[in-house]
Every structure is written in structure tokens, then in C-alpha cells.
Amino acid sequence: QVQVVESGGGLVQAGGSLRLSCAASRNIFSIETMGWYRQAPGKQRELVATITNRGSTNYADFVKGRFTISRDNALNMVNLQMNSLKPEDTAVYYCNAHLRPLYSDSVDYWGQGTQVTVSS
Numbered sequence: 001q002v003q004v005v006e007s008g009g010g011l012v013q014a015g016g017s018l019r020l021s022c023a024a025s026r027n028i029f030s031i032e033t034m035g036w037y038r039q040a041p042g043k044q045r046e047l048v049a050t051i052t053n054r055g056s057t058n059y060a061d062f063v064k065g066r067f068t069i070s071r072d073n074a075l076n077m078v079n080l081q082m083n084s085l086k087p088e089d090t091a092v093y094y095c096n097a098h099l100r101p102l103y104s105d106s107v108d109y110w111g112q113g114t115q116v117t118v119s120s
Helices: none
Strands: 004-007 010-013 018-024 033-039 046-052 057-059 067-072 077-082 091-099 107-110 114-119
Touching: 004 091, 018 033, 018 091, 018 114, 033 067, 033 077, 046 067, 046 077, 046 091, 057 067
Parallel strands: 010 114
Antiparallel strands: 004 018, 018 077, 033 046, 033 091, 046 057, 067 077, 091 107, 091 114
């Protein structure tokens, strides 16, 4: 299995920035897609951003233009730079590793999550 560990969460004021990091236990080149999801209290988990092993990115509309997902293949890490944070960004942010084994179904691995709190 793939172990993923998030870090970088914290408390910031509206308009501030945070940088989240996700460390994977294997070469992320072998992971088709890495992504960030978030879950606010009482809400369902939602996609924030994803990045493929080829560098293609996808963003949720509510973060487009504010957040940037990137990868560091050498360190097996994926980062999420969050700028212009809003109180509604408050949530637990989870790192996801999405694998597509040959001749097998896709598999998802999740980190424990890191809390992001944005105060008004």
C-alpha cells in the first residue's frame, strides 16, 4: 500500500496563505494521480485539486486562481499552495493517492488529514 502524510495546516486570517504538503511512501511517478480533498464539519468530502504523474492539473471552481497544486518527484511530495484564503476554506484537508494497477481496479489511499482554519 501507499502511505500518505499531510502537513502544513494551521490557523490563518482571511486573505492569508498556507502551503500544505503531502509525502508519499513510494515514487509518485508510479501513482497516476495525487490530489487534495477537503471536508468541512457537517459536509461531504470534496475535491480541491489533483495532479497527474504527467503534471496535468485540475481544480475545483471554488479554488481556481487561488490555489496551486504542484509536485516534487524527487521528494515524492505533492504540495498545495493556498493563497487568498477565505473562511469558507476552513476544513480538514486530505491527501489522496490514486493508483491504477495494470489489469486491476483503481485504488485510493488517504492521509490522516490536516486542519486548515481561516478566521475572518
